[in-house]
Amino acid sequence: MTYVSDLRIAVICSSNMNRSMEAHAFLSKKGFDVKSYGTGDKVKIPGSAADKPNIYDFGTSYEEIYLDLLQKDKALYTQNGLLHTLDRNRRIKSHPEKFQECVEKFDILITCEERVYDQVLDFMENKPPTDNSIVHVINIDIQDNLEEATLGAFLISDMCAMLAAAEDLDNDIEDVLHNFEEKCQRSILHSIVFN
Structure with a gap:
């Protein structure tokens, strides 16, 4: 509806x-x-370990974050859903605000x-x-x-x-x-x- x-x-x-x-x-x-x-203060998303988050500035595009994670560990970030999440996000708007x-x-x-x-x-x-x-x-x-x-x-x-x-x-x-x-x-x- x-x-x-x-x-x-x-x-x-x-x-x-x-x-x-x-x-x-x-x-x-x-x-x-x-x-x-x-x-x-920053955009923080899970990294390879609990004490190693990925940290970005607000304004960094979802596309840049997507490509960064893809290059770091495609299997990990596909398995934990982050690449899917970023793919959805970049269809909605360009960057975190x-x-x-x-x-x-x-x-x-x-x-x-x-x-x-x-x-x-x-x-x-x-x-x-x-x-x-x-x-x-x-x-x-x-x-x-x-x-x-x-x-x-x-x-x-x-x-x-x-x-x-x-x-x-x-x-x-x-x-x-x-x-x-x-x-x-x-x-x-x-x-x-x-x-």
Whole structure:
């Protein structure tokens, strides 16, 4: 089902690589106006060992990261799904983007882990206000692996459909989120900040 909604939505994880991009892909296919971002200092993805992640600057293209991993260890990064993930990402947009450098305005910011939620709130509360429009910041915890990112994208898509159906989002959001929590058995964090 495709939704016609004027909600401007951003999905945010740490590196703009897995969880936010999977949700970006889902929401985009459903017709939502969606962007995705990361809040980390760098883009970090798994490497050959737990203590050896691959680290890139935000702005490094998904294509460059793909080619770098292909050259480093094609078998490993095919087996762990990273090449598939990067292939999907480069079809959606050119490179990971850092939320703190974004100038666009959104109605809803959806974060995929509590630490990212805290970083988004901190950034929004400390930046100079522009037009004082309401922004809803919502967190749903999603583990950073491929299976959970897919499940999380379904949940985020369901939640956005429920939010888009609200007659008066600012007044109805608490009820909508409460109903969503009961439906999916996941706890949600919600705060209001201003643009």
